[in-house]
Amino acid sequence: MAIELRGRCMVITGASSGIGLATAVACARRGMNLALCARRVEKLEKVAEVCRGLGVRVLTRGLDVVDAAGCDAFIAEADGEFRDAGGVYGVFANAGYGLERSVMETSDADLRAIMETNVYGSLNVIRPAVALMRSRPRVQGRPRGHVLWCSSCLARVTLPYYGAYSASKAVQAHLGCAMRLELEPEGIIVSTVHPITTKTEFFDATKVRSGRGTIAEHSPDWFAQPAEVVAERVVSCLRRPRAEVWTGAKGTFVRFGMSVMTMLPWVADACTRGMVGAKSGKAAQ
Ligand SMILES: NC(=O)c1ccc[n+]([C@@H]2O[C@H](COP(=O)([O-])OP(=O)(O)OC[C@H]3O[C@@H](n4cnc5c(N)ncnc54)[C@H](OP(=O)(O)O)[C@@H]3O)[C@@H](O)[C@H]2O)c1
Secondary structure, eight states, X not given: OOOOOTTOEEEEESTTSHHHHHHHXXXXXXTOEEEEEESOHHHHHHHHHHXXXXXXXXEEEEOOTTXXXXXXXXXXXXXXXXXXXXXXEEEEEOOOOOOOOOTTTOOHHHHHHHHIIIXXXXXXXXXXXXXXXXXXXXXXXXXXXXXXXXXXXXXXXXXXXXXXXXXXXXXXXXXXXXXXXXXXXXXXXXXXXXXXXXXXXXXXXXXXXXXXXXXXXXXXXXXOEEHHHHHHHHHHHHHSOOSEEEOHHHHHHHHHHHHHHHHOHHHHHHHHHHHHHHHHHHHHO
16 A cells, blocks of 8 residues: 655655756645755755745755764654654655766775765764654554665766766665664665666766766667656655665666676677767866
């Protein structure tokens, strides 16, 4: 039976744009109350306005997920704000960024920074949220909460120049997978989300940060999906929990392809080797 989401509180990090924004709107459409955070408060407020227009309550906080104490306070505040509706039910650790840089050009500071946001930033909200979920009495047949990690299809197979980013996404996926089994006996659901190329600010921001064109410029446009596709799959996973969320038919195709690539690394190399040439050509321009 599907889980009723109406009135439950969903925490979403990185809700000022892209997948986080689309998921906030999709959750609001299902009647979920929201606790949203990101650093760009003005953008976040606009998202909150749209969601409030759908008839739900929304708490917003300007927050950098690297700030562990700030994340603790945000989760506690969200739980208090929605106490009448059972407190924090779901958390979507979505905030994150990309980096396109060869491994040799990636400094220790680059690597630490991306882990700090994508991995530790996720844990910073997940840990206090799970602590709250654990503190609640168990009701037979009802989950105490649901944690979703926004990983990536690149958690499975990396691309040239995406080593640091893919490593951060692989860490998220493995932590999520371990947590799923560890928390299952306590009635807490854990899922990992694996979007393929999604049309958001992600690639523009990655381009600015990396100082050059991105791999996405070499992918066919038809391949990229809108953020709403990911958002709908996240909501569907909240209603009918599953271990991993792969998005749409293209996501299923990529999932299958990546399974083959992990069994046969030469296939992965053959499929992605061309990106080095394309990249070199781009960089030389
Ligand atoms: N787009 C894709 O193709 C794709 C594919 C697979 C996985 N993903 C993953 O999906 C997630 C969302 O990305 P997106 O595609 O929606 O990109 P996006 O439009 O750039 O959104 C990223 C969001 O994360 C927030 N954020 C980044 N760093 C933050 C920090 N330190 N503290 C708080 N918030 C932070 C940003 O808000 P502020 O700047 O306002 O803080 C923004 O709301 C990321 O984890 C990304 O790795 C994306």
